[in-house]
Amino acid sequence: MKHKMNENVAASAVSRKYLFLGAFGVFLLLVIFLVDLDQLRINAVQNLQIDALAKEYRRLASLLEEKKTRRLPHCIIIGARKCGTRALLDAIALHPLVKPARYEVHYFDSNETYTRGYDWYTAQMPLTVSGEITIEKTPGYFTSSMAPERIYHMNESIKLILIVRNPVVRTISDFTQVHYTKQAKNKTQLPFASVAFSKSGLLLENYKPVRNSLYSKHLLRWLKYFPLDQILIVDGDHFISEPLAELRRVERFLHLEPEIHSSQMYFNRTKGFFCFRHADGKPPKCLGETKGRSHVEIGEAAENNLRRQFAPYNEKFFSLIGHRFDW
Numbered sequence: 001m002k003h004k005m006n007e008n009v010a011a012s013a014v015s016r017k018y019l020f021l022g023a024f025g026v027f028l029l030l031v032i033f034l035v036d037l038d039q040l041r042i043n044a045v046q047n048l049q050i051d052a053l054a055k056e057y058r059r060l061a062s063l064l065e066e067k068k069t070r071r072l073p074h075c076i077i078i079g080a081r082k083c084g085t086r087a088l089l090d091a092i093a094l095h096p097l098v099k100p101a102r103y104e105v106h107y108f109d110s111n112e113t114y115t116r117g118y119d120w121y122t123a124q125m126p127l128t129v130s131g132e133i134t135i136e137k138t139p140g141y142f143t144s145s146m147a148p149e150r151i152y153h154m155n156e157s158i159k160l161i162l163i164v165r166n167p168v169v170r171t172i173s174d175f176t177q178v179h180y181t182k183q184a185k186n187k188t189q190l191p192f193a194s195v196a197f198s199k200s201g202l203l204l205e206n207y208k209p210v211r212n213s214l215y216s217k218h219l220l221r222w223l224k225y226f227p228l229d230q231i232l233i234v235d236g237d238h239f240i241s242e243p244l245a246e247l248r249r250v251e252r253f254l255h256l257e258p259e260i261h262s263s264q265m266y267f268n269r270t271k272g273f274f275c276f277r278h279a280d281g282k283p284p285k286c287l288g289e290t291k292g293r294s295h296v297e298i299g300e301a302a303e304n305n306l307r308r309q310f311a312p313y314n315e316k317f318f319s320l321i322g323h324r325f326d327w
């Protein structure tokens with residue numbers, strides 16, 4: 001009997017030992033399995049990272065290999081004349097992703113150029129790779145009766161920029177330009193009041209330096225085709241004194257990272273305006289002699305008369321854009 005009991009004790013000790021060995025084996029397998037799983041996870045993450053790097057490499061390589069080509073503009077500075085359109089184009093081109101057409105194209109405001117078609121228009125644009133923004137400026141578009149519809153037919157979601165200044169100052173600037181052009185051609189110069197007002201002092205709205213300042217009249221035509229959020233209104237007076245602040249607004253409007261820096265512009269005391277410096281080390285660019293020259297004196301009475309008669313147009317303009325200027 002005692003012998004039988006000893007046999008049972010020995011048997012259960014053996015089976016505990018096997019149980020223990022079995023459990024230990026399962027434990028070992030589990031550890032190996034978990035270590036493998038972790039390794040698999042690490043491998044998967046590494047593969048994903050390699051894939052992402054390879055993708056980025058292929059993207060950069062294709063950009064480097066991508067042939068530069070000319071494209072229709074993504075954005076147009078439509079005006080207004082004498083409000084800083086050239087300075088604004090030069091300044092926004094400081095951004096590495098913005099590529100400007102070098103001169104005013106006058107495609108949409110002239111039947112002669114418009115009939116040449118989009119191929120001709122595209123050929124006037126700079127060479128770019130994808131992701132860069134092509135931009136042109138032609139201030140004549142703002143006051144053209146054809147330009148809004150024609151631009152809409154080309155691209156109804158195009159971004160438009162309108163830079164405006166105090167219309168009295170703008171009118172005098174326009175008149176100054178007319179004055180110097182006539183002087184260069186030895187043509188007769190007439191005093192401002194005699195060409196801008198009727199005998200009874202009423203504003204002659206068809207006289208171009210006056211007409212170009214009736215912002216509300218022109219904007220209404222653009223709003224028939226484009227919603228206001230597609231037209232950025234830049235404050236031209238503020239742009240003269242603080243260009244970077246207005247440029248930040250333009251960058252945001254174009255969905256660009258803020259990459260223009262204050263170090264790229266400096267105030268030229270002699271000229272009274274900012275000059276712009278490209279990152280490529282070229283000499284800084286100040287605008288030519290026809291920009292920022294002293295204005296022809298038109299007299300206080302004429303200035304007051306302009307201010308008074310522009311007031312209702314200004315009010316209409318403020319209500320259209322939902323913003324006031326201190327004009």
Ligand SMILES: Nc1ncnc2c1ncn2[C@@H]1O[C@H](COP(=O)(O)OS(=O)(=O)O)[C@@H](OP(=O)(O)O)[C@H]1O
Nearest residue numbers: 081082083084085086087173273274287291292293
């Ligand atoms: N940085 C800088 N340098 C020079 N000029 C500057 C600058 N920023 C704005 N402005 C103002 O731009 C005015 C000329 O405007 P535009 O370039 O639109 O003129 S134009 O319509 O293309 O002839 C020009 O008008 P005037 O001062 O009457 O000449 C300037 O006041």
